Amino acid sequence: MAEHPELSAQERAGKAFPVSWDQFHRDCRALTWRLNEVGPFHAVIAITRGGLVPAAIVARELGVRIIDTVCIASYDHTKQGDLKVLKGISADTAKLGGGTGKGLLIVDDLVDTGKTGRLVREMIPDAHFATVYAKPMGRPLVDTFITEVSQDTWIFFPWDTALSFQPPIRDGAA
């Protein structure tokens, strides 16, 4: 990755993996089937902003009503900069997890390099970390995920995209 620092992560990725709302909902439900074997959980912690959508679906399916957020900013569209923790977990949630995060469920849309996940794990090491998608570099940090894509794939989420014309594959479409 380091050999083209001027390129965004998406440009370096090369391959595109577009995800529809329907597919995302199905993948979140598949994730919940696995998490249901691991819980119960006292609370769900969404890593914003991408984790908010899967956290809502997973919490609904697991019947969990306490939802907290860890707010982290790093990617400016597709370029990753320094990680900034804008908000940590609340004191109430930390108490539910006994200080180390035991019985808490962290949810994010994906792990890529693993930097975001590593930071949250350091805050609450005993929490269970679940993502819908995982790339190889971040995969060791995740306890439960559904689909792995290669490191050189960029995942396009439905809340970041809109329907648009695509040239035929024969003419060079990705």
Ligand SMILES: O=P(O)(O)OC[C@H]1O[C@H](OP(=O)(O)OP(=O)(O)O)[C@H](O)[C@@H]1O
């Ligand atoms: O494993 P990493 O390389 O750290 O990348 C994964 C993180 O990057 C994205 O969030 P982003 O920082 O773009 O913010 P957003 O969720 O607000 O879109 C994604 O939602 C993960 O949280």
Ligand code: HPA
């Ligand atoms: O593949 C990705 N897609 C969307 N956002 C991301 N943030 C890090 N990697 C990705």
Ligand SMILES: [Mg+2]
């Ligand atoms: Mg995110």
